[in-house]
Amino acid sequence: MPGMELSLTTDMLIEGRHFLPGAEPRALGHKSLAVNLSDLAASGAKPRWMMLSLSLPAADESWLKGFSNGLFALAEQHGIDLVGGDTTRGAILTISITALGEVPCGTALTRAGAAAGDDIWVSGALGGAAFALEYPMRSAPAAKRLHEPEPRIALGERLRGLATSAIDLSDGLAGDLRHVLDRSRVGAVVHYDRLPTDAALAGERNPEFEKRCVLSGGEDYELLFTAPREASAAVDTLSRELGLPLTRIGCIEEGAGLLILDSEGRPIRASGAFDHFADG
Amino acid sequence: MPGMELSLTTDMLIEGRHFLPGAEPRALGHKSLAVNLSDLAASGAKPRWMMLSLSLPAADESWLKGFSNGLFALAEQHGIDLVGGDTTRGAILTISITALGEVPCGTALTRAGAAAGDDIWVSGALGGAAFALEYPMRSAPAAKRLHEPEPRIALGERLRGLATSAIDLSDGLAGDLRHVLDRSRVGAVVHYDRLPTDAALAGERNPEFEKRCVLSGGEDYELLFTAPREASAAVDTLSRELGLPLTRIGCIEEGAGLLILDSEGRPIRASGAFDHFADG
Numbered sequence: 001m002p003g004m005e006l007s008l009t010t011d012m013l014i015e016g017r018h019f020l021p022g023a024e025p026r027a028l029g030h031k032s033l034a035v036n037l038s039d040l041a042a043s044g045a046k047p048r049w050m051m052l053s054l055s056l057p058a059a060d061e062s063w064l065k066g067f068s069n070g071l072f073a074l075a076e077q078h079g080i081d082l083v084g085g086d087t088t089r090g091a092i093l094t095i096s097i098t099a100l101g102e103v104p105c106g107t108a109l110t111r112a113g114a115a116a117g118d119d120i121w122v123s124g125a126l127g128g129a130a131f132a133l134e135y136p137m138r139s140a141p142a143a144k145r146l147h148e149p150e151p152r153i154a155l156g157e158r159l160r161g162l163a164t165s166a167i168d169l170s171d172g173l174a175g176d177l178r179h180v181l182d183r184s185r186v187g188a189v190v191h192y193d194r195l196p197t198d199a200a201l202a203g204e205r206n207p208e209f210e211k212r213c214v215l216s217g218g219e220d221y222e223l224l225f226t227a228p229r230e231a232s233a234a235v236d237t238l239s240r241e242l243g244l245p246l247t248r249i250g251c252i253e254e255g256a257g258l259l260i261l262d263s264e265g266r267p268i269r270a271s272g273a274f275d276h277f278a279d280g
Numbered sequence: 281m282p283g284m285e286l287s288l289t290t291d292m293l294i295e296g297r298h299f300l301p302g303a304e305p306r307a308l309g310h311k312s313l314a315v316n317l318s319d320l321a322a323s324g325a326k327p328r329w330m331m332l333s334l335s336l337p338a339a340d341e342s343w344l345k346g347f348s349n350g351l352f353a354l355a356e357q358h359g360i361d362l363v364g365g366d367t368t369r370g371a372i373l374t375i376s377i378t379a380l381g382e383v384p385c386g387t388a389l390t391r392a393g394a395a396a397g398d399d400i401w402v403s404g405a406l407g408g409a410a411f412a413l414e415y416p417m418r419s420a421p422a423a424k425r426l427h428e429p430e431p432r433i434a435l436g437e438r439l440r441g442l443a444t445s446a447i448d449l450s451d452g453l454a455g456d457l458r459h460v461l462d463r464s465r466v467g468a469v470v471h472y473d474r475l476p477t478d479a480a481l482a483g484e485r486n487p488e489f490e491k492r493c494v495l496s497g498g499e500d501y502e503l504l505f506t507a508p509r510e511a512s513a514a515v516d517t518l519s520r521e522l523g524l525p526l527t528r529i530g531c532i533e534e535g536a537g538l539l540i541l542d543s544e545g546r547p548i549r550a551s552g553a554f555d556h557f558a559d560g
Contacts, residue, residue: 002282008363010378012333014370053292053376083288090294096333096376098290 004102007045009036015093025063027147028095029070034149035170036099037078038221041156042168044109045101049083050075052097055090070148078153103160109225113164114184118226118252121163121235123152123244126173127210128198130217134209139200149221155246156223158238163225172216177224178258184226190250193263211268215260226252284382287325289316295373305343307427308375309350314429315450316379317358318501321436322448324389325381329363330355332377335370350428358433383440389505393444394464398506398532401515403432403524406453407490408478410497414489419480429501435526436503438518443505452496457504458538464506470530473543491548495540506532 013032015021033050040047052071056063075082080099114120132139132146152168159166165184167176173195181188195214204210227235232248239246260268293312295301313330320327332351336344355362360379412419412426432448439446445464447456453475461468475494484490507515512528519526540548 006286006380008329008331008380010331010333010364010366010376012335012366012368012374012376014335014368014374017335017368017370049288051288051290051378053290055292055294055297055374084290086291088292088294088297090297090372090374092370092372092374094292094294094335094370094372094374094376096290096292096374098331098378100286100288 003105005105005108007040007043007101007103007108008098009039010096010098011035013095024147025066026070029067030074030148032095032097033071033074033099034151034221036097037074037151037153038149038168038170040099040101041152042109042166042223043101043103044107044156044160044166045103046157047078047080047099047101047153049100050080050097051083052085052095054085054087055092055094056087057089057091057093059089107160109156109159109163109166111165111167111180111183114180114186114226114252115164116186116252116254118164118228119232119248120177120188120190120224120226120250120252121246121248122169122173122196122222122224123155123246124220124222125196125198125245126169126220126222127201127213127217129219130213131198131200133217133219142198142200145198146219149219151221152223152244154242155238155244158242159223159225162231162234162238163227166223166225169220169222169224170218172218173224174215174258174260175218180224180226181256181258184252185256187253187255187257188250188259189253190258190260192260192268194247194249196245196247283385285385285388287320287323287381287383287388288378289319290376290378291315292374292376304427305346306350309347310354310428312375312377313351313354313379314431314501316377317354317431317433318429318448318450320379320381321432322389322446322503323381323383324387324436324440324446325383326437327358327360327379327381327433329380330360330377331363332365332375334365334367335372335374336367337369337371337373387440389436389439389443389446391445391447391460391463394460394466394506394532395444396466396532396534398444398508399512399528400457400468400470400504400506400530400532401526401528402449402453402476402502402504403435403526404500404502405476405478405525406449406500406502407481407493407497409499410493411478411480413497413499422478422480425478426499429499431501432503432524434522435518435524438522439503439505442511442514442518443507446503446505449500449502449504450498452498453504454495454538454540460504460506461536461538464532465536467533467535467537468530468539469533470538470540472540472548474527474529476525476527
């Protein structure tokens with residue numbers, strides 16, 4: 001389309017590595033596309049097309065039907081056409097999806113635009129997917145979040161011209177925010193007690209487990225974005241219009257590194273992606 | 281780009297299925313991209329971008345270096361940028377490439393435009409790749425054809441506005457031509473003794489093996505295309521300009537089915553993809 005530029009993303013999911021053998025095929029079809037759409041959402045793109053390559057140990061019709069149902073239900077929801085792909089026999093179930101979207105020229109969101117003074121926002125709630133990975137049976141909503149994440153497409157499109165940077169939370173808040181800081185050459189302060197925590201973690205009595213889920217659990221597929229302070233009223237309005245919580249969790253600073261503070265203003269250390277804290 | 285439309289293709293190559301364990305990494309990098317470019321060539325597109333997903337059993341630096349060298353040498357030759365991808369660890373080496381090209385709106389070649397009376401043409405020579413698969417050491421040029429095919433990009437671009445349909449020969453002449461006939465709802469007569477046969481087959485004394493290589497061997501990655509009789513002088517000129525043999529091998533007919541005739545005008549039967557002959 002004239003005046004539009006392409007946004008592209010690709011992901012390869014391998015049985016035993018990205019999902020368990022025996023994973024429910026319909027949910028797997030949904031998630032395989034959802035993780036790609038989440039990345040398009042972070043660029044502010046409108047999804048348009050997808051390509052699918054499948055390697056299957058055997059032609060299992062009932063598996064294929066379930067997988068296709070999950071994949072195409074999500075594709076239809078966002079008006080995405082399948083424009084190519086291939087299916088082959090291989091010993092390990094492997095799913096490779098490429099998704100393409102369009103965004104008006106020059107308006108694509110990247111990880112590179114955060115500036116000192118910007119607020120840091122996240123959508124929805126954090127930690128649910130990691131909770132469900134640890135306790136598969138304790139919370140149906142958290143399990144759905146893990147297995148059938150909803151890519152924040154509508155939010156991404158509305159953030160064009162409003163956010164200065166964006167990323168989707170696939171690896172965990174601390175690690176993903178770090179990618180924004182690195183690319184934008186800035187630092188950040190985040191207040192742990194402002195983070196929107198998934199309801200599944202409400203009764204959690206192990207604070208270390210909670211922190212691990214919220215800060216470095218990953219797979220929540222919410223969006224993290226930065227916006228100038230002046231934009232905060234517009235972000236609040238957007239939150240109401242979309243019916244999606246958008247929470248201000250901290251601020252971009254000059255310098256480098258990520259500082260996460262507890263309610264007393266003391267630095268928190270956590271595991272995983274948050275180990276980068278040391279150079280904050 | 282305004283006035284252009286996208287052409288997309290994707291292929292997944294799996295060790296043990298599409299290539300042997302221990303395949304030379306540089307050649308594998310070349311071929312992984314070449315098979316995608318061959319498909320773009322058949323649409324008349326100019327290749328622009330690629331995405332690469334790799335699953336590797338281990339981070340083998342020397343393998344990765346060889347693979348990258350082969351992949352990027354071919355990419356640079358055609359001015360293609362890598363715009364995305366990911367690398368993960370997985371038990372079986374799996375390569376998934378998506379290639380994107382551009383073609384002026386409304387000029388893309390498809391399999392659907394062949395009309396009764398059109399000539400059928402093929403580029404280059406046929407059967408070399410199949411010969412090399414059977415006899416890996418007998419012909420260095422045939423082995424190169426098998427392991428490092430040259431996608432016919434320049435030819436594809438020049439066929440826009442000249443050819444009525446096109447396809448690349450990945451599965452073998454008979455099977456691939458059949459795809460054109462099915463999509464165009466026409467039939468065809470092909471003269472076996474007009475087919476350009478790879479030099480590696482020159483001394484071949486087993487006529488059945490030769491036919492199998494030429495008609496259903498696959499992996500030659502030449503282009504097959506159809507063009508109106510009036511275009512034959514233009515096709516001959518194009519052949520001279522590109523320094524690439526373009527050979528008229530038969531004619532599109534009303535009806536359905538594929539008839540391949542020997543030098544006496546008798547129908548030939550062959551194996552593999554050519555089994556469709558029965559309903560010709």
